[in-house]
Amino acid sequence: MTAVLSDPIFTNEEAARVHFEELRWPNGRYCPHCGEAEKTSPIGGKEVGRFYCLSCKKKFSATVGTVYERSHIPLHKWLAATHLMCASKKGISAHQLHRMLGITYKSAWFMCHRIREAMTDSNPTPMGGNGQIVEVDETFLGQPDQVYENNGGWKGKRGYHTKIKVMGLVERNGRSRLIKVNDLHVGTIAKVLAENVDPNSRLQTDQAKHYKNHGKKFAKHETVNHSKKEYARGDVTTNSIEGYFGLFKRGMVGVYQHCGEQHLQRYLNEFDFRYGNRSALGFDDAARAAEAIKGVAGKRLTYRQANG
């Protein structure tokens, strides 16, 4: 980690700016206000990294219109935070970023949310497709409600009803999508599946009843019977989604235990981003960070919005 973080883009503001401009403007600089690509020029003097647009007469820098815009945090610290969030398998807490980058906890917290915004797929396409497998399952977060039992004292209520519910979808050898849902009623499940999975896919789940009906809308609905200790039958399995849930839950317990329910979907998007850009799909830490940095455009998030 130390060796990577010694890269000048994480320590030197000028190197950070050049790196960011290359990712932000791969086909050359353009004005974010009016789109002018030809007639722009550096302002010069002390305004390093600032440009003037001869078409709309406005000034701009590469961070205009991105989640990094109008921040008092230097760009090299933004790049370091983005890199650390992308490189840490289970994520990294705002407390740790606060200590590592020498910024306030409040700044670190806000940066994390803005970076999650950059990681969020703003135009998600249906998962799966012809001949492709999509595994679906659900998982639960949080403590159950407590009930008092005369001979046992306070105990966690059985069942998941009071816990936070998350549906997980994984394309075999592809992307993932974690979605916070209010309940696991048939209608809710049907809506999530209809909105997120291509009907030409092979749907693979456990034998939970709530998948049965809507499962008929897919090219195939195949199940494994966990109650009979069946975990795979040929290429039918839910092992990918269960493995992914494992990673996600270790991250939520280890790093994000204080995540508020109103922020949960952003954390889910963060895990999905890392999963969809994982090393098995050819992304190393730097390539994954570059993908996140490309996502910063057009996603400004104000402190008020981040606070829900």
Ligand SMILES: [Zn+2]
């Ligand atoms: Zn312009």
